[in-house]
Amino acid sequence: MLAYIAGPLFNEKEREFLEDINGVCKAIGISTYLPSQDGGLLSEDNDDKVFQTDIKALNKADVVVASLNGVDVDSGTAFELGYAFAKGKKLFGLHTDFRTFSLTSEVNLMMLKSCVMCHSLQELDTALRKYYKSTEM
Secondary structure, three states, X not given: OEEEEEOOOOOHHHHHHHHHHHXXXXXXXXXXXXXXXXXXXXXXXXXXXXXXXXHHHHHHOOEEEEEOOOOOOOHHHHHHHHHHHHOOOEEEEEOOOOXXXXXXXXXXXXXXXXXXXXXXXXXXXXXXXXXXHHHOO
């Protein structure tokens, strides 16, 4: 099983959180694709390469695990989730932030309805283990 780890990459703490998610997946035995490590960080001269590499990884992935923290989901993460949903991938969203999208929802409705929502790394671990076990032959 391959998990694509999605989320914002704009500062050290965001990248560290994605590495924590990556660690949860690997501890279960799930192979991972972490864009900041496996696809490279974006620069002026490699944007097409990064885009194509990430799309190929999304196509290969069985699941997408995404950090949904913030008042609104990162736009690149939203694209990755939408693309993966359209391809029939299983989606897991991790929202540990106490800020909410609206008075009635923790995240945008499209994320809420398309993802298995988790609110801690431990919840994510439990949900992924359950899913991983259900797909074993």
